[in-house]
Amino acid sequence: MTRPMAQNDTVEAFLDAAERLLITIGYAGISARRLAEEAGANHGLIHYYFGSMEQLLIQVLERFTSRLIARQTAMYAADVPFLEKWRTAMGYLDQDFASGYPKIWLELQALAWNHPEVQERLAQVNAQWRAVLTEALAKAMADYRIDTEQFPVEAVVALAMTFQEGIFLERLGGITEGQVELLDMIDRWLVRLERAKTDGRHEHHEGALS
Amino acid sequence: MTRPMAQNDTVEAFLDAAERLLITIGYAGISARRLAEEAGANHGLIHYYFGSMEQLLIQVLERFTSRLIARQTAMYAADVPFLEKWRTAMGYLDQDFASGYPKIWLELQALAWNHPEVQERLAQVNAQWRAVLTEALAKAMADYRIDTEQFPVEAVVALAMTFQEGIFLERLGGITEGQVELLDMIDRWLVRLERAKTDGRHEHHEGALS
DNA sequence: ACATGGATTATACACTTGTATAAACCACTC
DNA sequence: GAGTGGTTTATACAAGTGTATAATCCATGT
Known part of the structure; x- marks a missing residue:
């Protein structure tokens, strides 16, 4: 050596x-x-x-995505109420954008659209991210006693993921309209679920969306 | 001439x-x-x-986005129940992907990330799209008697837009997991709202999310 | 028939691209 | 202190890049 x-x-x-x-x-x-x-x-x-340049970019991808997964895993694996995890994740948003994090992520996505091997790697990252989120959300929905027949876990996971990616995409396009209101809305909704849970009156908690 | x-x-x-x-x-x-x-x-x-090549790409952007807005406007301006508009929009998804439509759209987005003038144009398109969606959703929420204090129209609009963009992004990355379940879930939810509306028992319709 | 002028072609330019390679460097071992 | 070998440099190459321009084409109006 x-x-x-x-x-x-x-x-x-x-x-x-x-x-x-x-x-x-x-x-x-x-x-x-x-x-x-x-x-x-x-x-x-x-x-x-x-x-070659291509191999270099692939190494960039490898390093970046492994970091990404490590953080996501650490965040959602913590044994705290889901509301807290969610707030942590949303709290990252601003500092992430300041650091350029999502720009790297989306540039790598754009690269992948035209390079199948890169696409495959990103699909793996996506799968791991989905697995982490699925575990956290399944637990949260059980805690909050949400009917998983009306609201399947996979569907809620897909919603959370598309939501997060959509936020990234819009912000990178310089669009922020309605996002604060949206984040507030989700937060209030989670607070309500959290409260209903600790109240102990689980028999039939109304008002989730009306 | x-x-x-x-x-x-x-x-x-x-x-x-x-x-x-x-x-x-x-x-x-x-x-x-x-x-x-x-x-x-x-x-x-x-x-x-x-x-120049740059001007050519800008013309591509202009032509493409004007078509996009025309379609969105036509779809949401129709005087039919929101459920029907939504189903039409979601019905476009598959044929759109087959036609390569979202690929063009996202490639232009990616182009815009590194070209401010292009970004500005896309922001305008986004604003128009948001305006169309806002009008349709405001009407729908009034029809469905949804509490706009708990669920502000701008927040719901933002959710719908990030949702749509996230779907595009994931599908372009070859990811479809959970999307069928998600679309079904939303559809069921809209059906329930539509039914509650036509039933006429508006005093307090429960069960939206629980 | 012929001139006009927009449309098209072929070619040229200077520059950048990714990759390759030989030479030089330099901290280290024997 | 000569030699070794990983590291770095400078340079070379063919191919491709966007843009420009002179020459050519050819349907049209007179």
Whole structure:
């Protein structure tokens, strides 16, 4: 083992630079030389360490998605009321957008639309995310005594996921109309469920949507 | 007026070809020569008719979004129960995906993330779409006697929009899990509202979400 | 019949693209 | 201190990029 430090440093510099460029100019604007400049390294090293630009972007994807899953898992695995998990997740929204996180995520999605191998990897990430969310929501719906025949867990999970992705998409398009009201509405709704649960009058809790 | 037919034909051929390429390879993969080949025209004509590739893509955006708005407006402006409008909209989903419609839409979104002028145009489209949906939903919620204090119209509109965009995004990523169940769930919920309305017992209709 | 002028073609330009490779570097071991 | 080998640099290459322009085509109006 000669000098793995230096190697890792350079590799990470490239991956970091790639994420930065995904945020600022998008995947379509990333070229080998532009990336090397951003990373403060020689562009010949891309071939040396990654073999090709495509392989580099795939490594960006791998690193980014593994981080994403780790966070989602940690958040929803906590043993706290679902309301609290939800608020934590929603609390991330603003700081996430400030950090450029969703831009990276959606740029990788856009990349995947035209690259089947990337698409497959993202599908796996999606599946893991869905699994985490399913577990958390199944537990929450049991706690809140929600009728899973009228409201199947998979359907609620799908709603939560499309909701989250839609929020990302709209915000990245610079659209924020109605989102505060929507988040407030959901919060009030969860508070009501939480209250109904702790009240103990479970026989028939009305007013969820009317 | 020399030969406007021919001119229009060529211009349309380029715009059509661009839409086709957005579906198959995405905006990042479109080059002037590849586009001209797809359009069956000389690539010099791009400069002749559009001035630049960027202007061409903007015209693609204009034509596509104006069609989109026309359809949305026509659909939600009809004087039928909201349930029917919703079913029509959801019925479009499958055939839309078969036609590549959402791929074009999302590719243009992805383009907009890194091009402010395009972003502005898409924001306008979004605003119009929101306006149409707001009118339809406000009417529906009044019909269904939904408490707009607990469930503000803007919040419900935002939910409907993020929902639709999330569906597009997931399907384009090849993900369909839970979507059928979700659409069924929403449909059942709307049916219940519709039934409650026609029954005439409006004093206190329970069971919306429990 | 012929000139007009928009439409089309072929070609040219300077530049960027991804990838490859030989040379140079340099911290380390023997 | 010479040699070793991973790391880095500079450079090369063919191909592709967007844009521009002169030449050509050809349906039209006179």
